[in-house]
Amino acid sequence: MFFKQVWRNAAKNRKGNGLFFGSLVIAIVAFYTLLSLGEQDVMIYLAKVESDAVRKLLMLLPAVYVVSLFFVFFLVYFACKYQTDSRKREFGMYLMLGMKRSRMFFMLFLETLWSSLISLLIGIPVAFFLTEGISLATARMVGLGIIGHHFSFSMSAIIWTVCGFVIVQLIAMLIICVRLAKTQPADFLSSGAQEKQISMSISQSTEFFAIGVILLFVAYYLGVFRLHTLDARVFLTIIGCGIMGTFTLYKGLGGFLGRQIKRKSPNAVGLQTFTSRQVQENVLSQHKSLAVASLLLLMAFACVSYGISMGFGRSASRSADFSMFGEEQQINSILEQEDVKEMVKTSYPMYLSMIKQEYWEGEEKEFDMSRFVAAVAKVDGTENILENLHIDYIIAESSYNQLLKSMDKDEINLREHEVALYSSMATDGNFGIMVEESLKNNAAIGIDGTEHAIASKLYYDNIVADRAITLYMALIVPDELFYELAREPEVYCQNVRLKDELVDELGLMQAVSKMDDRLAQTGVEYDSFLVGIGRNLFYTVSASYLTIYLGVLFWIIANTVIGLKYLIQQRQTKHRYKTLSMLGAGTEEMCHSVKKQIQIFFMLVLVVAVISSVAAIYSMFTSFTKLPIGTNMHMVVAISAMVLFAFVLTEVIYIGVVKRTASKEVSAIN
Amino acid sequence: MNTSDRILQVENLTKTYGKGDNKTEALKGISFDVLEGEFLGIMGASGSGKTTLLNCIATMLRPTSGRIILKGQDISGFKGSKLADYRGKEIGYLFQEFELLDNLTARENITLPLSLHGITAKKAEADIQALAVMLDITEVLDKFPGQMSGGQKQRVAAARALVSSPDIVLADEPTGALDSKNSKTLMDKLATINKEQGKTIMMVTHDANAASYCSRIMFIQDGCIFHELRKKINKESTADFYDRIVAVMAQLGGGSVNVL
Numbered sequence: 001m002f003f004k005q006v007w008r009n010a011a012k013n014r015k016g017n018g019l020f021f022g023s024l025v026i027a028i029v030a031f032y033t034l035l036s037l038g039e040q041d042v043m044i045y046l047a048k049v050e051s052d053a054v055r056k057l058l059m060l061l062p063a064v065y066v067v068s069l070f071f072v073f074f075l076v077y078f079a080c081k082y083q084t085d086s087r088k089r090e091f092g093m094y095l096m097l098g099m100k101r102s103r104m105f106f107m108l109f110l111e112t113l114w115s116s117l118i119s120l121l122i123g124i125p126v127a128f129f130l131t132e133g134i135s136l137a138t139a140r141m142v143g144l145g146i147i148g149h150h151f152s153f154s155m156s157a158i159i160w161t162v163c164g165f166v167i168v169q170l171i172a173m174l175i176i177c178v179r180l181a182k183t184q185p186a187d188f189l190s191s192g193a194q195e196k197q198i199s200m201s202i203s204q205s206t207e208f209f210a211i212g213v214i215l216l217f218v219a220y221y222l223g224v225f226r227l228h229t230l231d232a233r234v235f236l237t238i239i240g241c242g243i244m245g246t247f248t249l250y251k252g253l254g255g256f257l258g259r260q261i262k263r264k265s266p267n268a269v270g271l272q273t274f275t276s277r278q279v280q281e282n283v284l285s286q287h288k289s290l291a292v293a294s295l296l297l298l299m300a301f302a303c304v305s306y307g308i309s310m311g312f313g314r315s316a317s318r319s320a321d322f323s324m325f326g327e328e329q330q331i332n333s334i335l336e337q338e339d340v341k342e343m344v345k346t347s348y349p350m351y352l353s354m355i356k357q358e359y360w361e362g363e364e365k366e367f368d369m370s371r372f373v374a375a376v377a378k379v380d381g382t383e384n385i386l387e388n389l390h391i392d393y394i395i396a397e398s399s400y401n402q403l404l405k406s407m408d409k410d411e412i413n414l415r416e417h418e419v420a421l422y423s424s425m426a427t428d429g430n431f432g433i434m435v436e437e438s439l440k441n442n443a444a445i446g447i448d449g450t451e452h453a454i455a456s457k458l459y460y461d462n463i464v465a466d467r468a469i470t471l472y473m474a475l476i477v478p479d480e481l482f483y484e485l486a487r488e489p490e491v492y493c494q495n496v497r498l499k500d501e502l503v504d505e506l507g508l509m510q511a512v513s514k515m516d517d518r519l520a521q522t523g524v525e526y527d528s529f530l531v532g533i534g535r536n537l538f539y540t541v542s543a544s545y546l547t548i549y550l551g552v553l554f555w556i557i558a559n560t561v562i563g564l565k566y567l568i569q570q571r572q573t574k575h576r577y578k579t580l581s582m583l584g585a586g587t588e589e590m591c592h593s594v595k596k597q598i599q600i601f602f603m604l605v606l607v608v609a610v611i612s613s614v615a616a617i618y619s620m621f622t623s624f625t626k627l628p629i630g631t632n633m634h635m636v637v638a639i640s641a642m643v644l645f646a647f648v649l650t651e652v653i654y655i656g657v658v659k660r661t662a663s664k665e666v667s668a669i670n
Numbered sequence: 671m672n673t674s675d676r677i678l679q680v681e682n683l684t685k686t687y688g689k690g691d692n693k694t695e696a697l698k699g700i701s702f703d704v705l706e707g708e709f710l711g712i713m714g715a716s717g718s719g720k721t722t723l724l725n726c727i728a729t730m731l732r733p734t735s736g737r738i739i740l741k742g743q744d745i746s747g748f749k750g751s752k753l754a755d756y757r758g759k760e761i762g763y764l765f766q767e768f769e770l771l772d773n774l775t776a777r778e779n780i781t782l783p784l785s786l787h788g789i790t791a792k793k794a795e796a797d798i799q800a801l802a803v804m805l806d807i808t809e810v811l812d813k814f815p816g817q818m819s820g821g822q823k824q825r826v827a828a829a830r831a832l833v834s835s836p837d838i839v840l841a842d843e844p845t846g847a848l849d850s851k852n853s854k855t856l857m858d859k860l861a862t863i864n865k866e867q868g869k870t871i872m873m874v875t876h877d878a879n880a881a882s883y884c885s886r887i888m889f890i891q892d893g894c895i896f897h898e899l900r901k902k903i904n905k906e907s908t909a910d911f912y913d914r915i916v917a918v919m920a921q922l923g924g925g926s927v928n929v930l
Contacts (some may be wrong), residue, residue: 009734265778269785273778274771580767582730583783583830584758586751612896 006107010114018661019048023079023560024115024169027072028123029130030553031164034065035157036131037545041139057542061107064546068553069164071296076558077172078564080112084176091180092188098169105177112173116166125159137543141250178515206254212249214610215241223619228381230623238619248610250291253604254284258423271585278593279600283571289565290605296558297609298616301647303551305617308639310543318529319403320495321512323350323465325525331494334522343515345499346406350463351396352474352493359447367391368446372454375443379434391445393474395422395463396482403461406497412476420476424469426460445475445522447485464493466527486576518531542665558605559651563658566601570594570662590665598659605650677702677837677870678727682741683736685722685893690774698893699736704838711875711884713915715922719893720874728763728819728840729753741837746921758783764833768823770815776826777811783834794833801829805859821852825859830908832863841873845880857883878919882912890916896922916919 037043038058047054082090094104135152217242226234257280265273283290325333328349334340335347359367373389376382400422401411412420421439426432436458443454459476483489496515501509509530516528577590674781685697696719699833704710712719724730727738729745740760748756757763762783772778780798781791791798802808805825818826824861826843831839841860845853861883863869875881897918901911 045911214903265781266795267790269790271786271787273785274774274782277771278775405903493798573773576771576773578784579765579771580782582728582763582765582769584754584756584786586754589754 006110006114009107010111011117021115021119023075023120024165025123025126026167026560027076028119028165028319030068030072030317030556031065031161032127032157033131033134034061034068035160036127036152037061038152039152039154039157040131040135041152042135053538053542057538064550065160065164065338065461069168070330071553071557072164073168073172075560078561079174080169080172082564082568082571084108084180085367086571087340088183088188089160091183094116094183095185095188101181105180108177109170109173112169112373113166116169120162120165124161127601128153129163130628140286153664159346162625170182181386183226205252205258208252209247209256210252212245212247212252215245216249216608217245217603220612220615223615224622226625227619242298242612246287246294246612247288248364249608250283250287250294254280254287257283268374271580271589273598274580275593275600278573278597279604281573281654282566282601283604286565286569289561293558293565294609294612295560296554297605298612300553300555301609301613302597302616303547305613305640306545307547307551308636308643309621310547318508319461319463319467319496319497320350321409321529322496322515322519323493323527324519325493325527326496328491329522333360334519334524335494337658340515343498343502343511343518345497346402348402348406348495349399349484349491350403350493350495351399351479351482351489351491352463353392353394353482353488354392355485356487357483359513366446366448371442371444371446371451371621372438375441376435376438378441379438380432381430382438385431385434388463388472389472391475393471394482394485395474395476396479397476400459400476403463403495404494407461409461412459414476414478415453417450417452418455418460419478419481420455420457422459422463422470422471422474422476424462426458430495432458432460447481455516459491464495464527465529468526513579557648558609559654562602563604563654566598566658567661567665570665574665574669581669585670589666590666590669594662594666595659598655599661602651602655602658672775673923675705675707676703677708677741679735679737679739680704680723681729681739683723683726683738684734685719685726685731686734695893697726697733697736700890700895701736702870702888702895706870706871707864708810708870709864709872709883709885711887712873712882713875713878713881713919713922714734714890714896718890720890723890724840724842724872724874728761730759733792755781755787758786759834760837762834762836762839764824764827764831764839766843768815768820768827768847770823770827770830775812775814776818776822776829779826780811780829780833782891783830787834796925797822798829801832805829806855806864811827819852819909820848821855824848824852824856828856828859832869836870838870841871841875843875843877844873845875845877853877853880878915880911881915887915887918889922891922898922921929 038061042052045194091104093572095101132152219238222234222238222241227238257276261273261276264276268276324334335344355367369389369391372388376386376389397412397414397420404411414420421435421443423432423435426435436456439454439458441455444451445454454475463471477485496514498511502514505511506514512528512530516530519526519528577585580590581587679705683697683700684695686694687694696855700719700723712720712723715872722731724731727740727745729748733746736746740756745756770776771782774782777791777798780801781794784794785791798811799808803812805828807825807829808824810822810826815823815826824847828844831841839860845856848856857880860871864871864885873880876895881887885901885903887899888895889899899911899914899918912918
């Protein structure tokens, strides 16, 4: 009998409350998706090329798992609270019929476990297919190919998912039961605890609202104009002002809304005043939840933006796919072979050399950097760069032009007495941006008494296939000057770039692998772009995946918190709709009011979150996460637009679900 | 009695709950009329069917059979906007537990039935003020229900029931949640409104004191009209009428064998 009741109650909970059940399933999907990261095709591949980095990432996973547990706990707690709140009368009845509290709690725990089991049975297959989908999609996107894909069912991920989920659910239920244990049967049986209208003096609420706005603006100002100094005190002040500002803003918002309602109510018709008062009441009693939800949404936006930028920031642009070293004749004979030839788009010699020693000793011949140093010094924040400023290498203009041509980029046209600056570090955040800015200050280099202007554009495309080889700074000089200055004026290596059709057909990784296999047979010394792709992939996958994952998790939790908070409040004030109906309000009119309340309620959270996000993302991209120069802005804008669209779409769907649930409850009153 | 004086006609009204063996007949074919300007009280033991009757007239319940005619219109078939109009304009309802919306001020609560029908508080300001003076609630107009006493809440609820000038005010145990002092104040106000404005009031009550303010009382037992008392206007004091009511209530309690 007892177990039959447990089973029935759990079934009723699932049927009657999709939002509750949906939240549980989302929690499971969230855990499994994170924990099975190591089983993803891309990760398995990366473990081969970048085993150290992958191991470090996998060591980081438990920490992210604990963070997720913490946040998912709130999701589950609110879902369970919503569920138990709606069953208060039932609990009161049990107690009055003589059921012991301990037995009632035991029943609730069994119901929770039973619901957990059903959620797991649904959630794990959903999570499995989702991760497989992500695995296939990323593999395809990065050119890994999907032929070698195998279904990976991670047992350890399942075990940890089950443990985490059950523990989180039981802790949530335990907290709820402690609260229920203190409730008297009469309080259970009363139609629902009515929140008293919290009255705060108008001047007091105005103060809170104003202080909140000021604190937020201080945070925005510091973020936009001061964060680039990367000073820890500035960072802490921004965090402090932002959090406190958001909380005080919402604390004062109820009073602010009250004043607006009072001003408008003499001319209000229909349920306008009622709708606004409902929203105001929600804001007054839930201002802390609203602030938390708004901050979570801000974190979600920031995480996703950071994740995407990390994907971009670390993307190694493809220049040369292979660099071959050795005798020119031997290399040429290999490249002439039919099967190699049909894979190669272009090949060219790369002239790269150190500058002759005598230019640095500087008695007969001189290499004068003073104007370049002065130009760099004019740019703020270049102290570190100035300390290490040195140019040891030169690249021949013709080789570099061939490299640019192979990438379908514009070639350099150096004028007389002009050189260009090269740095393979330019894609690392601020460095490239500051150096390029300094080039605009009439930077020049004196070579043997002649002033050579430095072109205002900084060049950074990798001159060899191996990304591990970096050049801090080098000069791209006209070929004649190259031969004059070079310590070893011979060909450094022969660069090869694969045909675009081949890459399109097989995916970059497989195309490079194919050529790699072929070259391995020839015995010639060469470097391939494979490691470059590997590292690029690793950063894209690990940094982007984890931050986007956390972003999505925050976003789901924030929405669920707002939705459930609203629904809990509506359920507590359900009798009002009965009164409204008796006063002549139609069901449609009431549903319209409910929908409007939800819309405003969500908007109050979203608007603050979006404004803060704009400031936060702007600050982020102008300080520690600068997009590297040369990033395809169209691509960034397109991806941002897609992400924004996905956000708006899912937000609309979410608000729609809450609206439908709330309208259904109101319609049932009549 | 002139037919045109009848504001409400209830004809052969039945209400049955449940099906088959579980069938309970709450109203067993009740018929009566309410005259314009009348203060009708309905009394009876718990479960006699008095609240079911009031709820059928208020359209909170749909009767199983029979007709309810208010000002010549059968309300049993009302749906949608016609039903909403009936509830908001033609009847005023006074609940035992006041049912004020606790997140709205008194003024906003009173205005609600009007604004639901497109009339703003600004337009109705004069009426609201007049009602507030009459019911002695001017000081609490901008307060929330949580800041008022029970008596003030019920008088605000009365103002809300009267603001749209309904044809009839239906009151379900309006003094049920009030102490004796506040009950008396409320009943005095309702009686004044009935006398001075000629407002028709139909009130369900257990309280003989409250019932003694009525001009006619209908006693219901087991879903049928069991007895009726009329106050002898100008001849009988409220106290005498109260004694007669108590006598009938004693009979009701003792069974129908000893009735009158």
